[in-house]
Amino acid sequence: MTPIDASRRRFLAVSLAAGGALLLRVRVRDAHAAPTPGVPPELLGDDLTELGPFLRIERDNRIVIGARTCETGTGVRTAQAMLIAEDLDVDWEQVTVVALPYGYRDDGGNRYGSQTIGRGAGLDATWTELRRAGATARWLLVQAAAREWSLDPASLRTESGQVFAPDGRRLTYGALARAASTVDPPAQPPPLKMDSGLRIIGTPTRTADGVALVTGASRFGIDEYAANALTAVIARCPHPGGTLVRFDDGEARKVSGLVDVTRIEGPDIAPGVAVVADHTWAALQARERLAIEWKPGPWADASSAALASAAQAALDGEAPGETVRRDGDPAALRRKAARTIEARYELPFLAHATMEPPAALVDIRNDRARLVAPVEDPDAASQRIAALTGLPRARIEIRMPRGGGSFGRRMQVDYIAEAVRVAQAVGKPIRLMWTRGDDLAHDTFRPFGVHALRATLDRRGRITGWSHRCAATPHQRDGADMTPSWTGCLDADSFPAGLLADVEQVFHPLEAPLPRTDPRWATQAFATFAIESFIDEIAVATRQDALALRLALLGEPRRLDLGGRGYDTGRLAEVLRRCAARIGWGVRRSDGHGIGIACHQGGGGYIAHGFEASVEGERLVLHRAVVVADVGRMVNPLGTQMLLEDGTLDGIATTLHQAITVRDGRVLQHDLRDYGLMRRAQAPREVEVEIVDSGAAPARASTIAPVSAAPALANAVYAATTVRVRKLPLMPELMRML
Amino acid sequence: MPDAPKPAEAAAEAVKPAAARPPEPIPIEINGKPYFHEGDPAMPLLWFLRDRLRLTGTKYACDDAGCGACTVLVDGTAARACALTMQEARGTSVTTIEGVAGDALHAVQQAWIEEDATHCGYCQPGQIMAALDLLRRKPRPGEHDIAAIGNLCRCGNYPRMRRAILRAAAQLRSGK
Numbered sequence: 001m002t003p004i005d006a007s008r009r010r011f012l013a014v015s016l017a018a019g020g021a022l023l024l025r026v027r028v029r030d031a032h033a034a035p036t037p038g039v040p041p042e043l044l045g046d047d048l049t050e051l052g053p054f055l056r057i058e059r060d061n062r063i064v065i066g067a068r069t070c071e072t073g074t075g076v077r078t079a080q081a082m083l084i085a086e087d088l089d090v091d092w093e094q095v096t097v098v099a100l101p102y103g104y105r106d107d108g109g110n111r112y113g114s115q116t117i118g119r120g121a122g123l124d125a126t127w128t129e130l131r132r133a134g135a136t137a138r139w140l141l142v143q144a145a146a147r148e149w150s151l152d153p154a155s156l157r158t159e160s161g162q163v164f165a166p167d168g169r170r171l172t173y174g175a176l177a178r179a180a181s182t183v184d185p186p187a188q189p190p191p192l193k194m195d196s197g198l199r200i201i202g203t204p205t206r207t208a209d210g211v212a213l214v215t216g217a218s219r220f221g222i223d224e225y226a227a228n229a230l231t232a233v234i235a236r237c238p239h240p241g242g243t244l245v246r247f248d249d250g251e252a253r254k255v256s257g258l259v260d261v262t263r264i265e266g267p268d269i270a271p272g273v274a275v276v277a278d279h280t281w282a283a284l285q286a287r288e289r290l291a292i293e294w295k296p297g298p299w300a301d302a303s304s305a306a307l308a309s310a311a312q313a314a315l316d317g318e319a320p321g322e323t324v325r326r327d328g329d330p331a332a333l334r335r336k337a338a339r340t341i342e343a344r345y346e347l348p349f350l351a352h353a354t355m356e357p358p359a360a361l362v363d364i365r366n367d368r369a370r371l372v373a374p375v376e377d378p379d380a381a382s383q384r385i386a387a388l389t390g391l392p393r394a395r396i397e398i399r400m401p402r403g404g405g406s407f408g409r410r411m412q413v414d415y416i417a418e419a420v421r422v423a424q425a426v427g428k429p430i431r432l433m434w435t436r437g438d439d440l441a442h443d444t445f446r447p448f449g450v451h452a453l454r455a456t457l458d459r460r461g462r463i464t465g466w467s468h469r470c471a472a473t474p475h476q477r478d479g480a481d482m483t484p485s486w487t488g489c490l491d492a493d494s495f496p497a498g499l500l501a502d503v504e505q506v507f508h509p510l511e512a513p514l515p516r517t518d519p520r521w522a523t524q525a526f527a528t529f530a531i532e533s534f535i536d537e538i539a540v541a542t543r544q545d546a547l548a549l550r551l552a553l554l555g556e557p558r559r560l561d562l563g564g565r566g567y568d569t570g571r572l573a574e575v576l577r578r579c580a581a582r583i584g585w586g587v588r589r590s591d592g593h594g595i596g597i598a599c600h601q602g603g604g605g606y607i608a609h610g611f612e613a614s615v616e617g618e619r620l621v622l623h624r625a626v627v628v629a630d631v632g633r634m635v636n637p638l639g640t641q642m643l644l645e646d647g648t649l650d651g652i653a654t655t656l657h658q659a660i661t662v663r664d665g666r667v668l669q670h671d672l673r674d675y676g677l678m679r680r681a682q683a684p685r686e687v688e689v690e691i692v693d694s695g696a697a698p699a700r701a702s703t704i705a706p707v708s709a710a711p712a713l714a715n716a717v718y719a720a721t722t723v724r725v726r727k728l729p730l731m732p733e734l735m736r737m738l
Numbered sequence: 739m740p741d742a743p744k745p746a747e748a749a750a751e752a753v754k755p756a757a758a759r760p761p762e763p764i765p766i767e768i769n770g771k772p773y774f775h776e777g778d779p780a781m782p783l784l785w786f787l788r789d790r791l792r793l794t795g796t797k798y799a800c801d802d803a804g805c806g807a808c809t810v811l812v813d814g815t816a817a818r819a820c821a822l823t824m825q826e827a828r829g830t831s832v833t834t835i836e837g838v839a840g841d842a843l844h845a846v847q848q849a850w851i852e853e854d855a856t857h858c859g860y861c862q863p864g865q866i867m868a869a870l871d872l873l874r875r876k877p878r879p880g881e882h883d884i885a886a887i888g889n890l891c892r893c894g895n896y897p898r899m900r901r902a903i904l905r906a907a908a909q910l911r912s913g914k
Contacts (some may be wrong), residue, residue, distance in 0.1 A: 073858030073893055121782070206854040211858040214847040216795015216835035222858060223794035256778065279789040280798075355799050355860040355892040404797075404860025405892050414847040436800040459747070533742065638854055646857055649894025671802045672890055679886040683896045 012195040054100075054133050055084060057141075059175035061161050066100040068112040070376045071209070071448075072354075072406035074702045076117070078208040080130055082635050084199040087134035087192055090161040092174070094254035097208040101380040101397035117376040117411070125699040127635075129139070132189045135181075139190040144179035145171050155211030166238075170503040177338030197389050204638035206511065207404075209402070210678050220404050221374040222359035222433060227431040228257055229361060232422045233283045235290050236272040236442050239665050240513045241297025244271040251289035257282030261290070262425040269414055270442060280433065296665055302513030304448065304661045308346060308688050311450035311471035314508040315344070317520040322485065322505040325492045328502035329455070333465040337456035341541050345453070345530040348659035349473075349514060350446040353675055356404020358415040363429035368395040368427075374403025376410040378707035384413045388420045412444045440675055441667045445514045447472045447489050447658055451530035456502075461542035463553065465502035468494075468531070473512035484733075485509050491602070493567065495535075499553050499558040513662055524602050525707045529728065532598035537724065546715070547580045547597060565602045567601045568696075571605070575599060575692055576606040579628040582690060592717025593623060605699035606630040609648065609712035614720050618735060620656065622684040627709075630692035631699045637691065640701045645687045647705020653678030655710040674730065750848030768793070777834035779825035784808045786824055795863045799890075806889030809864035809871075810834050816871035821867045835863035838870065846870055849906035850899075857893035865889050869875060869903050877911055879903060 020105060055560035056064040065084050069078035103111035113129055127490070138158055145163035146153035148171065159166050161173045173180075185252040212218040254302040264274050273290055314321075334340060360373035362385075369391055375381040378398045386393045390461040403410050434442075449472025456465040463545035474485035486507035497503050539546035551574075557570020576599040583595055592614050599608040611627040627648045634640045657676030661668045669675045710728065716735060718724050727733045763774035767792060776815045787793045796819050799807035801842055801869070803821035810819045811833040819832075841849070842898075846869050856862060868889045874884050884900050891899070 014763065073856075206851060207856045207859075208856070209855060209859065210851040211843070213856050214835075214843065214850045214866060215861055216863045217794070218859055219794060220797075222798065223788075225789075225792060225794075279785060281785040281789070285778075355805075355858060355890075357799065358799070360904060402859065404799075405858040433798075436805075577879055596810060642857060642895075644856065646894035649896065650892075652892065671804055673798050673802070673804050676895070677805075677890050677892060679890065680887055680896050680900075682892070683899065685881070686897050 004596070006500055008184070011299075018655040038378060048382045054089070055137055057137070057177045057180075059171050059174045059177060061172040062096060063088065063094045063097045063161065063173070064098055065097055066112075066184045068100045068115050069117055069375050070378075071099070071114075072374060072376065072399040072403035072410055073209055074643060075636060078205060079639060081208060082200050082205060083127055083130035084134040085129045086198060088138050089158040089193075090160075090554065092200055092203075092205060094161050095208070099400055099402075102382065102400070104382055104393050104396070104398075105380075106394045114342055115378050119178075122422060123700065127578065130635035131192050135190045135192050136186065139186055140180040140183045141173050143183045144176045147183075148176070148179060154292055169282070174564070186726065201635055202633075202637065204641075205636045206638065212506055215720070218402055220402050221303045221361075221372070221583060221688060222355050222356055222404070223359040224359075224372045224431060225365075226361060226372075226402060226429050226431070227362065228425065229281050229363070229431045230276045230278065230430045231283045232274050232276045232419070232430045233280075233287050233435065234264065234274045234418060234422070234432070234438070235287050235292055236270040236438065237294050239294055239296040240299045240302070242271070242665075243295045243297065244273065244299075245293040245295050247273050247293070248291040249273070249286075251291070252286040255282050255286040258286045260426050261286070264418065264423065264425060265420040269417050269421070272418075274418075274425065276422065276426050276428075276430065282437070283433075300665045303461065303663045304348065305441045305663075307448055307497075307513070308450065309512065310510055311448075311508075312344070314471040314510065315450060315452045315469055319508065321508040323506035324484075324486050324490050324507050326504045326720075327379065327497070327500075328465070328548035330342050330465040330467045330502040330504045333456050333502045334454070334549055337464065338459045339461075340455040341457065341538055342454045343534055343537055343726060345451045345533060346448070346531060347526055348661065348728060349448045350410045350654065350658055351443040351660050351669070351675060352405075352407045352409035352446075353408060353439065353442055353677065354403070354674065355407035357434040357436055358409070359431065359433045360416050360419040361429065361431045362419040362423045364389055364417070364420060364423045365607045367391070368397070368678045370399075371416060371548050372399045373419075373421075374400055374406075374410055374417060376403070376406055377413065379380065380411070381416050384417050385420055388417060389424070396458040401584045408446075410441070414444065425438060436662070436672065440660070440669045440671070443660075447474070447509070447526060448512070449489060449526065451527065451631075453530055453534040455534070455538055457538075457542065461498060462545060463538065463668065466496055466500055467504045467506075468527075469504075469506040470527070470530075471506065471508035471510055472526070473514070474509045476505075488526075489565070491524065492705075493560075493564040494527055495531050496553055498562045498566075499555065499569075504509065513665060514667070516661075522615045524704070525654070525710050527712070528598070528600045529710040530705050531730070532600070532708060533714050533724075533726065536596070536598075536711070536715040536718065540610040540718070545586070547576065547579045547585055550576060550599070565604070567606075571606045571692075571694060571696070572601050574694075575606045575628045576628050578692065579610045581627055582628065583612060583624060583626045587611065589694055591691060594721065596714065596716025598708040598715060600708040601703060602704050602707065603699050604632065604697060605646075605701060608710050609651070609708040611709075611712050611716040613713070613716040615717070615734070615738070620717065620731060620734070622652065624688065625652070625684045625686070626688045626690070627705070628690040628692065629701060630696070630702070630705075631694040631701045632694060633698045634691070635698070641689050641699040642689060644689045644691070644705050648709055649678065649683055650710025651706030652683070652713065654706065655713050655728060656682075656731050659729045750911050764824050766824070766827055766829070767831040767834070769834060776822045778825075780823050782820050783810070783822045783827045783832065784819040784825060787819060787832075789876065793836050797860055797864060799861065804890070805864075806859070806868060806887075807861050808865040809867040809889060811867060811871065815869055833867075835867060838866065839848070844870070845909040846873065846902070846906040848900040849909060853898045853902040853905060855895055855898035855902040857895045861889060861891050865891065865899055869899075869906065872903070872911060875909055877907060879907055
């Protein structure tokens with residue numbers, strides 16, 4: 001690669017499209033410096049050629065903004081477009097948001113920057129990148145107007161998609177688009193708006209896709225049909241690690257509409273028999289008529305019960321485990337402690353159970369490939385397709401329609417690999433669909449594990465040392481080697497690291513019958529459920545107020561640098577304090593209602609949950625639910641509020657009812673009710689949301705929103721019943737104990 | 739593309755031996771337009787809507803009619819399109835989410851937008867169909883009635899949907 005003089009590198013590409021529209025694409029943090037690539041139309045398909053760049057200004061002053069990451073419900077596309085629209089200085093009503101395709105380039109870069117959720121330079125840098133795109137377009141339009149009027153650009157101002165001269169003359173951006181496309185781009189990125197001038201960022205804004213969503217026009221991954229695509233479903237080996245011995249497709253082939261039956265194999269996908277048909281019903285009917293002999297693998301006898309025993313044995317045993325954190329010498333402290341408190345907490349496997357099950361449309365040709373699926377990690381999808389087909393990545397087109405939920409599921413590309421395998425075997429474009437049963441049995445599950453917590457106390461009941469040992473199934477993202485193994489099960493920076501001199505965290509990896517797990521929010525909740533339940537238990541055992549105990553441990557507001565991300569004790573204390581005040585903490589109750597609180601920090605965000613609960617017969621009644629969060633600056637407060645509200649309900653549902661259980665080496669859950677998806681009647685009517693406006697760096701609300709709900713619920717249940725539930729899901733365990 | 743309506747031709751088929759005779763075309767009206775289904779009479783309406791007519795607003799999300807993502811109105815009443823065979827749907831008039839809006843959005847759709855009751859959006863077409871059914875039966879729905887809607891939402895969007903239903907109910911009662 002030739003070294004390029006940085007000062008000569010253009011940071012944006014401007015061009016004129018049909019109809020006189022201005023197209024603008026800001027080149028983002030680009031390590032490579034290839035000449036501006038046009039979007040090869042033959043790779044994009046007819047409906048995509050016009051969506052290439054970030055931004056398109058139409059002659060009639062409509063603004064089309066491309067959002068570069070997959071939308072699965074978090075509102076990311078709306079937020080990205082808001083950031084661009086802000087510094088472009090247009091009205092939100094002028095804006096149409098469209099989904100950008102994957103922008104992989106021949107030189108290994110990406111024309112749109114990072115398109116993978118949660119990867120890249122972080123939210124702060126993303127904000128700047130996107131706002132700069134808008135600011136640059138605005139700059140070009142102002143230059144064009146200045147040229148038109150022979151005025152100094154510095155004398156012009158913009159508003160609502162128009163440029164104004166001091167004498168009141170005005171031109172719309174649309175009218176200036178053609179001229180702006182001939183303006184030389186600025187040598188340096190123009191400045192962004194001052195905070196006081198922000199009109200879109202920070203304004204509650206409804207989702208950009210509202211009308212399409214309520215009219216059924218929104219197309220999700222499963223809604224993608226191509227004219228000649230066949231529908232495929234796969235009968236997968238139900239035994240983890242098992243193999244396909246033989247199958248008979250005689251009956252299946254009698255189904256009208258059936259096209260083909262083919263065996264598919266890994267790597268990194270379950271062995272199976274794919275049934276390919278003209279339409280879904282034929283595929284489903286034919287799959288039912290397959291006669292397949294499977295051979296169970298090494299996990300034929302695996303069960304959740306055996307796994308729980310193995311976890312307890314690992315925690316009781318002599319093996320030292322992997323050290324995640326060791327500050328001071330908690331073991332030495334234990335020997336001279338006035339008192340020791342211990343408790344163990346068990347958490348089940350969880351499925352993502354996205355409302356839209358995995359689905360993908362793939363078209364594999366000799367010289368190119370096309371994928372249409374809501375992948376949140378298009379880099380991984382592209383790599384996987386390249387590995388399976390031998391095609392260069394630049395010849396693999398990926399389009400990302402809306403996804404019906406993710407919760408981390410759509411970071412995985414196992415089902416993409418399956419679709420590619422089937423398409424290769426059949427030689428035709430394939431739309432692969434997972435049924436709900438497929439999804440629950442073959443998801444990439446979130447960890448199972450047992451946490452053993454131990455605190456040492458001095459004579460006055462103050463915590464002096466803390467030991468957190470965890471035996472769990474380590475996560476393993478398919479194909480990718482992510483180390484260390486405890487990532488996603490423990491967080492070395494979690495409470496009370498940095499607050500006590502003697503803290504240890506130890507991990508005992510368990511061999512897992514369900515080998516693929518994924519470290520999203522549930523795994524943060526995983527450790528936080530144990531930690532925040534345990535704090536409550538210590539408070540009870542030492543007759544202290546659980547809020548005061550936490551606040552005393554957090555101490556003075558300060559930044560804790562712990563080797564990992566660290567956090568701000570003041571911000572955590574603030575959300576906890578506000579949550580406690582709002583839920584009515586400390587008010588003595590005589591109505592059998594219990595109040596529980598808990599808090600969590602992660603990824604630069606801070607959250608606390610509070611619940612008022614009572615147990616009536618076999619029901620847990622949630623009288624109130626409060627969530628308080630500090631996620632720094634927000635693009636769209638309405639979106640953040642939704643994530644906190646819904647995330648809280650998700651946290652409640654997961655905590656109370658959800659578990660994937662294994663018996664005889666197979667997953668027992670088959671449908672959404674088995675799995676314990678929350679029904680309306682079980683949900684609190686409202687979630688009270690309070691957002692702390694700290695003005696700090698932005699953090700993701702979606703990943704932390706459900707986390708502290710789990711321990712806050714268990715703490716509320718204890719307050720109401722004096723029954724301490726240490727095993728999730730909470731309801732079956734509570735009913736067993738009551 | 740939707741098939742053009744075809745006249746029933748049962749009489750012409752009558753001379754063929756029963757075994758070889760293809761299933762009699764099943765007439766059905768979808769969003770005001772007549773169609774015939776000529777395949778397996780046991781095929782659920784869901785796949786006719788999605789695969790044949792490409793009316794993909796009616797969603798698939800479960801195998802046991804438990805989630806409600808495929809809710810449509812059959813002769814005005816909410817039904818699970820995954821649990822209704824084409825044979826059972828013979829001669830009915832079906833409204834899908836695509837057929838709800840006229841020139842303007844329906845008050846329920848508008849309320850959904852105003853309350854930003856979307857999140858991932860996948861279950862929302864079915865939720866809206868269920869809400870239409872409820873408001874037709876009970877223009878003044880109580881909390882119990884709303885809580886009794888069995889459609890599942892994985893994201894936890896129930897509070898916003900509740901507000902949207904109450905808003906739409908008020909809107910409809912006031913005569914728009």
